[in-house]
Amino acid sequence: MSEPNVERINFRRAQYLVSAPTLAECPEDSGAEVAFAGRSNAGKSSAINALTDNGKLARTSKTPGRTQLINFFSLGEQQRLVDLPGYGYAKVARSMKDEWQRHLAFYLEQRRCLKGLVLLMDIRQPLKEFDLQMLSWAVTSGLPAHVLLTKADKLKNGPANNARFAVEKALKELELDRGVTVQLFSAPKRKGLEKLEQRLNQWLTLPSEGEMPPDEIAPEEDQ
Numbered sequence: 154m155s156e157p158n159v160e161r162i163n164f165r166r167a168q169y170l171v172s173a174p175t176l177a178e179c180p181e182d183s184g185a186e187v188a189f190a191g192r193s194n195a196g197k198s199s200a201i202n203a204l205t206d207n208g209k210l211a212r213t214s215k216t217p218g219r220t221q222l223i224n225f226f227s228l229g230e231q232q233r234l235v236d237l238p239g240y241g242y243a244k245v246a247r248s249m250k251d252e253w254q255r256h257l258a259f260y261l262e263q264r265r266c267l268k269g270l271v272l273l274m275d276i277r278q279p280l281k282e283f284d285l286q287m288l289s290w291a292v293t294s295g296l297p298a299h300v301l302l303t304k305a306d307k308l309k310n311g312p313a314n315n316a317r318f319a320v321e322k323a324l325k326e327l328e329l330d331r332g333v334t335v336q337l338f339s340a341p342k343r344k345g346l347e348k349l350e351q352r353l354n355q356w357l358t359l360p361s362e363g364e365m366p367p368d369e370i371a372p373e374e375d376q
């Protein structure tokens with residue numbers, strides 16, 4: 154599908170920017186940002202690495218709970234990807250878990266440059282309690298969300314598509330489908346990257362309040 158008015162971001166340009174333990178330490182709240190959220194081990198860091206074609210950018214781990222800070226990656230002057238700490242990992246001490254969740258909630262509520270949420274769920278165990286809370290929060294705050302059903306390589310095509318339909322149906326029934334899209338994804342097979350890129354391009358190139366849309370600023374130069 155071609156989208157003539159949407160600027161295309163070169164995700165390979167992504168560079169590690171900073172890791173913030175709290176909202177106060179995040180980069181300036183300007184430009185556009187997309188956050189990757191999901192349970193520990195869902196594949197957030199792996200998806201960012203696949204998208205940016207840089208296996209070393211975000212740290213991945215077989216040990217859930219690895220990403221404990223809010224990690225920022227810059228795509229240019231004013232665009233960023235954010236790898237959020239995984240939620241719902243049972244073995245982490247309760248106090249630490251509460252602390253992260255407090256920062257996570259604070260980030261999601263306060264961050265004005267946040268343009269969209271990518272919610273990752275293992276295709277074999279989607280729509281857990283925290284996933285629904287995240288989606289419900291996104292839908293009520295009017296933030297668009299894009300669900301990646303990760304590790305789709307673990308299922309054959311038929312069952313993987315059925316899992317996607319089931320998730321879409323459940324979201325509709327729960328009235329959590331407004332502004333929410335769902336796709337299959339596999340980091341090792343690089344499956345679903347184009348769709349993900351399309352969605353991110355839309356969000357990250359949206360004009361901010363008070364700004365003119367890109368096609369009204371200047372005609373694109375011939376390449």
Ligand SMILES: Nc1nc2c(ncn2[C@@H]2O[C@H](COP(=O)(O)OP(=O)(O)OP(=O)(O)O)[C@@H](O)[C@H]2O)c(=O)[nH]1
Pocket residue numbers: 191192193194195196197198199200212213214215216217218219220221238239240303304305306307338339340341
């Ligand atoms: N087969 C398969 N394995 C995956 C996929 N995505 C991630 N993994 C594996 O799942 C494990 C967790 O991946 P991460 O990307 O570290 O997960 P995360 O969501 O960042 O985890 P936290 O940082 O703990 O929140 C690693 O062993 C990855 O190699 C996928 O699409 N397919």
Ligand SMILES: [Mg+2]
Pocket residue numbers: 197198199212213214219220236
């Ligand atoms: Mg991670």
